[in-house]
Amino acid sequence: xxxxxxxxxxxxxxxxxxxxxxxQDFRLEEAAVPSPEAGQVLLRTLYLSLDPYMRGLMNEIxxxxxxxxxxxxPMAGGTVxxxxxxxxxxxxxxxxxxxxxxxxxxxxSDGKDLAPxxxxxxxxxxxGALGMPAFTAYVGLLDxxxxxxxxxxxxxxxxxxxxxxxxxxxxxxxxxVVGIAGGADKCRHAVAELGFDxxxxxxxxxxxxxxxxxxxxxxxxxFENVGGAVFDAVLPLLNIGARVPxxxxxxxxxxxxxxxxxxxxxxxxxxAVQKRLLVQGFIVLDHYxxxxxxxxxxxxxxxxxxRVKPREDVVDGLENAPEAFIGLLEGRNFGKLVVRVAAA
Amino acid sequence: xxxxxxxxxxxxxxxxxxxxxxxQDFRLEEAAVPSPEAGQVLLRTLYLSLDPYMRGLMNEIxxxxxxxxxxxxPMAGGTVxxxxxxxxxxxxxxxxxxxxxxxxxxxxSDGKDLAPxxxxxxxxxxxGALGMPAFTAYVGLLDxxxxxxxxxxxxxxxxxxxxxxxxxxxxxxxxxVVGIAGGADKCRHAVAELGFDxxxxxxxxxxxxxxxxxxxxxxxxxFENVGGAVFDAVLPLLNIGARVPxxxxxxxxxxxxxxxxxxxxxxxxxxAVQKRLLVQGFIVLDHYxxxxxxxxxxxxxxxxxxRVKPREDVVDGLENAPEAFIGLLEGRNFGKLVVRVAAA
Numbered sequence: 001x002x003x004x005x006x007x008x009x010x011x012x013x014x015x016x017x018x019x020x021x022x023x024q025d026f027r028l029e030e031a032a033v034p035s036p037e038a039g040q041v042l043l044r045t046l047y048l049s050l051d052p053y054m055r056g057l058m059n060e061i062x063x064x065x066x067x068x069x070x071x072x073x074p075m076a077g078g079t080v081x082x083x084x085x086x087x088x089x090x091x092x093x094x095x096x097x098x099x100x101x102x103x104x105x106x107x108x109s110d111g112k113d114l115a116p117x118x119x120x121x122x123x124x125x126x127x128g129a130l131g132m133p134a135f136t137a138y139v140g141l142l143d144x145x146x147x148x149x150x151x152x153x154x155x156x157x158x159x160x161x162x163x164x165x166x167x168x169x170x171x172x173x174x175x176x177v178v179g180i181a182g183g184a185d186k187c188r189h190a191v192a193e194l195g196f197d198x199x200x201x202x203x204x205x206x207x208x209x210x211x212x213x214x215x216x217x218x219x220x221x222x223f224e225n226v227g228g229a230v231f232d233a234v235l236p237l238l239n240i241g242a243r244v245p246x247x248x249x250x251x252x253x254x255x256x257x258x259x260x261x262x263x264x265x266x267x268x269x270x271x272a273v274q275k276r277l278l279v280q281g282f283i284v285l286d287h288y289x290x291x292x293x294x295x296x297x298x299x300x301x302x303x304x305x306x307r308v309k310p311r312e313d314v315v316d317g318l319e320n321a322p323e324a325f326i327g328l329l330e331g332r333n334f335g336k337l338v339v340r341v342a343a344a
Numbered sequence: 345x346x347x348x349x350x351x352x353x354x355x356x357x358x359x360x361x362x363x364x365x366x367x368q369d370f371r372l373e374e375a376a377v378p379s380p381e382a383g384q385v386l387l388r389t390l391y392l393s394l395d396p397y398m399r400g401l402m403n404e405i406x407x408x409x410x411x412x413x414x415x416x417x418p419m420a421g422g423t424v425x426x427x428x429x430x431x432x433x434x435x436x437x438x439x440x441x442x443x444x445x446x447x448x449x450x451x452x453s454d455g456k457d458l459a460p461x462x463x464x465x466x467x468x469x470x471x472g473a474l475g476m477p478a479f480t481a482y483v484g485l486l487d488x489x490x491x492x493x494x495x496x497x498x499x500x501x502x503x504x505x506x507x508x509x510x511x512x513x514x515x516x517x518x519x520x521v522v523g524i525a526g527g528a529d530k531c532r533h534a535v536a537e538l539g540f541d542x543x544x545x546x547x548x549x550x551x552x553x554x555x556x557x558x559x560x561x562x563x564x565x566x567f568e569n570v571g572g573a574v575f576d577a578v579l580p581l582l583n584i585g586a587r588v589p590x591x592x593x594x595x596x597x598x599x600x601x602x603x604x605x606x607x608x609x610x611x612x613x614x615x616a617v618q619k620r621l622l623v624q625g626f627i628v629l630d631h632y633x634x635x636x637x638x639x640x641x642x643x644x645x646x647x648x649x650x651r652v653k654p655r656e657d658v659v660d661g662l663e664n665a666p667e668a669f670i671g672l673l674e675g676r677n678f679g680k681l682v683v684r685v686a687a688a
Contacts, residue, residue, distance in 0.1 A: 064584060064618045227613050240408060246617050252610040261605015266596040268609055269571050272625030273590050274408045279623040281616030 002317065003044070003105045003342040008033045009318055010104030013069045017058055019254045020329060025058070026075070026322035033106045036087045041114075043081035043099060043107045048318065048339040049127035050077065050325045051161070055253040065283045075103035075321075078132060080123045082344075091116075098126045103321055105341060122310075123344055128336030129310035130299055133161035136247050136284040138295045140223055141166050142173075143287075144245035144280045149174030151220035154211070154237075156180040156230045158190045158199055159311065161336035162247060165299075166223045167196050168308045175221070178214045180207070180230055182331040189334075193309060202331075208233040218242075227251040235268065238275055246281040253329065311335035346661065347388070347449045347686040352377045353662055354418045354448030361402055363598045364673060369402070370419070370666035377450045380431045385458075387425035387443060387451045392662065392683040393471035394421065394669045395505070399597040409627045419447035419665075422476060424467045426688075435460075442470045447665055449685060466654075467688055472680030473654035474643055477505035480591050480628040482639045484567055485510050486517075487631075488589035488624045493518030495564035498555070498581075500524040500574045502534045502543055503655065505680035506591060509643075510567045511540050512652045519565070522558045524551070524574055526675040533678075537653060546675075552577040562586075571595040579612065582619055590625040597673065655679035 003009070007030050014027035036042045053063065057076055062068030069076055079101040083091050088111045091097070096117040101107035117126055128134060147153050153170040157163040158179025167177045167190065179190040179199035190199035198214045200207060211233050218239035224231060228251030238244070252259070271277060302308040313335040315324040321339045328337050347353070351374050358371035380386045397407065401420055406412030413420055423445040427435050432455050435441070440461040445451035461470055472478060491497050497514040501507040502523025511521045511534065523534040523543035534543035542558045544551060555577045562583035568575060572595030582588070596603070615621060646652040657679040659668040665683045672681050 224613065227610055231609075231613070246613055248617055249610055249613045252614060255610065258606035258608060258611055261607050262602035263605050263608050264602060265575075265608040265612055266571055266593055266599065267602055268612070269568065269575070269590055269593045269623075269625070270596060272623060273592055273627065275625065276627055276630065277623075277625050279613075279616060279621075281613070281619065281621050283617065283620055286620065 006033060007031075008104060008106040010074045010102070011318065011321055012072055012074050013058060014072075016060055016071065017254075018256055021055070021058065021254075021322070021326055023322050023326070028319055034108050036085050036108055038087050040108050040110055041083050041088045041091045042085035043079070043097065043101050043109055044084045045079050045081050045101050045105055045107070045318075045341040046096075046344050047080040047124040047127055048077050048101075048103060048321060048341055049079065049132070050321065050328055050337045050339060051133065052248055052250045052253060052328060054325065055250075055329060065285050076100065077102050078127055079107075079341075080117065080126050081107070096120065096123055098131070103318065105318060124312060124314070124338045124340075125303075125310055127338055128161050128312060129165065129303060129308065130296065132284060133336060134165040134299055134308075135287070135292060135295050137162045137165035137169060137223070138299065139284055139287045139291055140245035140247050140282060141169055141221070143291070144278070144282065145170075145221040145223060145243045147173050147175040147221045150176070152176045152178065152215050152217055153221040153223065154178045154180070154215065154219050154234060155223040156202065156226040157250070157331070158196065159186040159194070159334055160225070162225050163223070164190070164194055164311060164335070165308060168194055168302075170221070171195050172302065172307055176217075178211070180211070186334060189311070193311070202230060208236075212237055221245075223247070225250065232264065235271060238271065238277060240275045242275060242277055244277060244279045246279060247284070250329065313337045315339050317341070350377060351375075352448060352450040354446070355662065355665055356416055356418050357402060357413045358416075360404055360415065361598075362600055365399070365402065365598075365666070365670055367666050367670070372663055378452050380429050380452055382431050384452050384454055385427050385432045385435045386429035387423070387441065387445050387453055388428045389423050389425050389445050389449055389451070389662075389685040390440075390688050391424040391468040391471055392421050392445075392447060392665060392685055393423065393476070394665065394672055394681045394683060395477065396592055396594045396597060396672060398669065399594075399673060409629050420444065421446050422471055423451075423685075424461065424470050425451070440464065440467055442475070447662065449662060468656060468658070468682045468684075469647075469654055471682055472505050472656060473509065473647060473652065474640065476628060477680060478509040478643055479631070479636060479639050481506045481509035481513060481567075482643065483628055483631045483635055484589035484591050484626060485513055485565070487635070488622070488626065489514075489565040489567060489587050491517050491519040491565045494520070496520045496522065496559050496561055497565040497567065498522045498524070498559065498563050498578055499567040500546065500570040501594070501675070502540065503530040503538070503678055504569070506569050507567070508534070508538055508655060508679070509652060512538055512646075514565070515539050516646065516651055520561075522555070524555070530678060533655070537655070546574060552580075556581055565589075567591070569594065576608065579615060582615065582621060584619045586619060586621055588621060588623045590623060591628070594673065657681045659683050661685070
């Protein structure tokens with residue numbers, strides 16, 4: 001059933017997943033479309049963003065920067081919405097806004113979580129190449145990674161919402177960029193379309209050797225967004241003075257218990273000393289006040305110039321969000337994953 | 345046999361250790377005292393510094409910042425020496441110098457590795473509270489850890505050459521300081537003499553719980569110089585925005601293979617994101633040009649004011665250096681470990 005004006009479909013958390021979520025962890029519910037009270041707007045969801053961090057929101061103890069989703073409550077998420085009714089002085093019917101309406105057709109808002117988007121040719125970009133994922137890439141790469149011309153930057157999930165932008169900005173800054181991605185198609189795209197110098201298949205059993213061959217001068221910046229075997233392959237190649245911005249470790253989001261040994265933490269700490277490594281985690285929410293304006297200005301220009309090429313993986317229909325989200329955690333998406341909930 | 349003027353005793357690397365070094369990995373040899381050529385000085389060793397980094401020099405593949413000791417070659421190490429013969433225009437007989445003569449009674453030098461010390465009441469301090477270990481504490485704590493007044497700083501090996509200075513500087517800067525040390529005597533010293541707010545015994549099986557109790561506001565700076573179980577206890581207590589300068593992981597210097605699982609590396613990386621952690625390794629050698637003058641000025645003043653109290657663990661006789669060094673790796677020293685090779 002597609003979106004209509006009288007029913008609010010929403011996807012709620014039916015059960016807290018163990019390991020990889022299954023379709024049974026989600027439930028599609030229907031309710032009446034709510035009416036705005038004074039000071040509120042009614043939003044109709046056009047696009048829903050699906051992002052790896054949402055896996056953390058499904059746990060009973062959630063991340064430090066956002067509350068957990070309650071059992072039976074609607075899944076949270078960033079959205080591009082149209083204002084369809086307004087009792088708020090700053091929003092008018094028809095306004096396009098960036099918000100956090102979650103996995104549902106309609107939502108009320110008091111406006112505090114909304115940013116007006118004006119009219120955009122491709123509004124979904126506000127969830128990707130002009131939004132949170134690309135801003136994550138921008139802050140992590142430029143403020144922590146600080147690549148210098150000629151240095152080697154490695155990024156995994158190289159065609160994903162964050163990785164693709166990391167690599168393209170690194171190229172703009174004169175670095176040599178080696179991507180790691182799941183499968184030959186993604187690797188071809190990273191090189192042919194995004195301009196990476198090389199891209200390796202993460203499924204290749206020879207990944208450590210191939211990465212060493214692709215980085216003859218070692219690695220100066222590793223943008224960490226996956227963890228797991230990729231980081232194991234990267235660590236021995238890091239140069240003295242290398243920087244490792246860490247925005248997430250998707251390979252471990254479904255871990256119920258720490259993975260089996262050996263314990264590689266002492267190896268990292270020993271290498272941190274020997275190589276004077278900087279390992280810095282960050283949450284992009286911390287940086288909007290200081291850096292979002294610069295990001296938006298730079299990124300709009302780079303996209304307009306064709307120097308950053310956004311690629312989206314658009315899934316149609318709210319009802320398909322759970323399956324798409326599970327696929328995201330397995331790396332099945334190809335580009336920024338968004339759900340088109342309704343025609344713009 | 346004590347030092348005399350005609351024999352150069354030296355301790356060489358007899359075998360590359362596996363795990364903890366044993367006395368059989370060292371050999372005491374005797375040779376003639378060499379004569380300086382033009383441009384050289386002959387140094388008589390007064391004090392030899394014993395430091396954890398030397399364990400790395402004993403491996404076939406050494407650290408990034410210094411060559412390995414060759415099999416059969418003299419053990420390397422920082423020394424305070426007296427110039428006893430000079431064919432170098434800048435050094436005179438009787439000069440007291442800081443150098444790197446290694447584990448031997450006499451050594452030649454072309455002067456490039458020497459720093460004149462002038463006359464010092466306690467020359468061995470140039471190897472400890474006024475030298476490399478304290479400089480390590482200063483740079484790591486102030487430039488990476490950056491404690492703010494009221495923040496909680498945790499440091500292990502709390503009565504060691506580095507840890508004791510970390511804690512005392514942190515107190516000077518207004519932080520709350522919790523130490524971890526091996527045994528009740530050291531813990532008493534850290535609190536009663538060095539002014540730490542608390543100090544916990546690393547052998548206590550309840551260390552994680554006691555550390556949590558001693559850090560009710562969490563940990564803002566963890567100065568990492570040991571690794572192992574201490575870091576495991578610290579990690580869950582780190583606050584958002586915590587800083588972890590890493591100068592070494594002595595708990596792992598004798599590891600032949602990575603320790604058994606579970607693999608705690610993903611936990612660190614996940615926490616790095618959630619808590620926006622800064623983990624930064626450093627080698628103090630990189631910082632002499634920029635920071636040593638400031639260190640020497642500050643530290644001389646703090647010692648003179650009694651605000652930093654140096655404690656040395658002095659072992660008499662070059663022949664006792666191997667046993668003392670093995671004890672250092674086991675945490676048996678109490679204060680900065682130096683060998684008095686000859687009377688000043």
